[in-house]
Amino acid sequence: MNNLNIYKEKLRESGLRPTRQRLKICEALFSPKETFHFTINDLSKIIEEKLDEKISLATVYNTVHAFKKNGYLKEIVIATDKSYFDTNTGTHSHFFDIKNKELIDINQVDLKDIPNPPTGKKIKNIDVIINVESE
Amino acid sequence: MNNLNIYKEKLRESGLRPTRQRLKICEALFSPKETFHFTINDLSKIIEEKLDEKISLATVYNTVHAFKKNGYLKEIVIATDKSYFDTNTGTHSHFFDIKNKELIDINQVDLKDIPNPPTGKKIKNIDVIINVESE
DNA sequence: CAAGTAGTTTAGAATAATTATAAAGTAATT
DNA sequence: AATTACTTTATAATTATTCTAAACTACTTG
Ligand SMILES: [Mn+2]
Ligand SMILES: [Mn+2]
Ligand SMILES: [Zn+2]
Ligand SMILES: [Zn+2]
Numbered sequence: 001m002n003n004l005n006i007y008k009e010k011l012r013e014s015g016l017r018p019t020r021q022r023l024k025i026c027e028a029l030f031s032p033k034e035t036f037h038f039t040i041n042d043l044s045k046i047i048e049e050k051l052d053e054k055i056s057l058a059t060v061y062n063t064v065h066a067f068k069k070n071g072y073l074k075e076i077v078i079a080t081d082k083s084y085f086d087t088n089t090g091t092h093s094h095f096f097d098i099k100n101k102e103l104i105d106i107n108q109v110d111l112k113d114i115p116n117p118p119t120g121k122k123i124k125n126i127d128v129i130i131n132v133e134s135e
Numbered sequence: 136m137n138n139l140n141i142y143k144e145k146l147r148e149s150g151l152r153p154t155r156q157r158l159k160i161c162e163a164l165f166s167p168k169e170t171f172h173f174t175i176n177d178l179s180k181i182i183e184e185k186l187d188e189k190i191s192l193a194t195v196y197n198t199v200h201a202f203k204k205n206g207y208l209k210e211i212v213i214a215t216d217k218s219y220f221d222t223n224t225g226t227h228s229h230f231f232d233i234k235n236k237e238l239i240d241i242n243q244v245d246l247k248d249i250p251n252p253p254t255g256k257k258i259k260n261i262d263v264i265i266n267v268e269s270e
Numbered sequence: 271c272a273a274g275t276a277g278t279t280t281a282g283a284a285t286a287a288t289t290a291t292a293a294a295g296t297a298a299t300t
Numbered sequence: 301a302a303t304t305a306c307t308t309t310a311t312a313a314t315t316a317t318t319c320t321a322a323a324c325t326a327c328t329t330g
Contacts (some may be wrong), residue, residue: 017297019307040287056309061288075213077264081317082287095252098259110247111263117230118239121267128246128263129212132256152280152326175316191280196317216288217316 003031012044014070016063021055025063029073035088037076037103040064043085076103077127106130138166149205151198156190160198164208170223172211172238175199211238212262224248228263241265 007026008018016022028046038046044060047053053134064085074086078096088105095104109128117123143153144160144247151157163181173181182188199220202208209221213231223240230239244263252258 010202017306018206019296021308057287058289058310059308062307075214077212079212080209087251093250095250095256104253106250109250112245112247115228115230115241115265117246117265117267121230121232122270124233124266124268126263126265130250130252130261131259132252133259134255135258151275154326156279192316193281193318193320194279197278 003027006030010067010070010072014066014072016066021052021053021059022063024051024055025060027051029087031065032087035086035105037084037086039082039084041082076129078103078129079131093130095132097131098131098133100134138162139180143203145202145207145230149201149207151201156188156194157198159186159188159190160195162186165201165224167222170221170240172219172221174217174219176217211264213238213264214266228265230265230267233266233268 001010004023007023007030010026010030011018011022024047025043028043028051040057040060043064044055044057047055047060068075069086069090074089076084076086076094078084078094078101079098080101084103086103091108093109094104095106096102097104109130111126111128114123114126136147139158142158142165145159145165146153147180159182160178163178163186175192175195178199179190179192182190182195202209203220206224209224211219211221211229213219213229213236214233215236219238221238226243228241228244230241231237232239244265246261246263248263249258
């Protein structure tokens with residue numbers, strides 16, 4: 001299955017029609033050999049500069065959120081004023097360089113003990129961010 | 136040492152003069168027997184409704200940030216569009232109820248192994264958030 | 271204490287990320 | 301080809317936060 005069909009499949013799975021804009025977004029997100037972390041603005045720039053297409057921000061936001069909801073992207077919560085996303089959807093943890101605002105993948109960090117959640121609540125997921133800075 | 140002097144001390148330590156507004160903020164933050172989590176807006180409302188004083192948002196932001204910088208408050212990073220702070224400055228971890236946007240303190244969760252940071256970077260702190268939801 | 275100055279408060283403006291809107295455009299179905 | 305449902309877009313709205321500069325106040329000093 002070639003890339004184009006993989007993109008169409010992911011879109012279909014996410015309940016989205018394969019439009020020209022969405023396929024470009026897929027190309028930006030899923031064609032690189034290595035996974036990567038990005039903000040909406042990063043992604044928008046990549047599409048504009050490398051893929052030579054200008055897509056409205058609303059469409060980028062909508063598509064990224066749809067992919068997140070359907071598990072093709074993850075959101076990484078860090079101490080910053082903008083949202084970061086990750087094309088690496090496998091279970092893993094992160095270093096976060098506070099100064100450069102850069103995320104670095106690491107193998108999943110396991111906890112010694114997982115505490116029991118309050119009655120009536122169940123654990124959805126656990127976020128571990130190791131904040132680092134240049135010395 | 137009475138509360139008032141404790142507040143003045145914290146302010147002095149933070150390089151801030153003990154103004155009427157800042158002392159009210161201290162009262163809201165440090166007089167409760169139990170520590171608590173709050174947003175700037177929460178804090179502003181507490182001061183307005185319970186302490187009967189209207190303080191401009193700029194002052195609340197400035198004072199909270201000064202206290203954070205000086206270790207009298209911590210900021211908790213969670214998946215939300217606003218900043219959360221904590222009057223519990225001891226080392227501890229959190230459950231975060233995604234639906235209610237509520238933080239719950241738990242004992243510090245230890246990691247099985249702390250990964251080595253990339254060369255030239257050192258660990259500043261580690262954030263662990265256990266996201267939960269009502270079942 | 272009076273005056274000087276350095277720091278503070280405030281309302282309102284500015285900024286910035288994100289979301290909402292609604293008109294024009296496109297993909298899918300018949 | 302026509303119809304329908306979905307999509308894109310420019311633009312406005314929203315919201316948290318930061319900035320600004322004028323009025324105000326705490327502190328120091330004579
Ligand atoms: Mn935001
Ligand atoms: Mn923000
Ligand atoms: Zn990652
Ligand atoms: Zn806490």
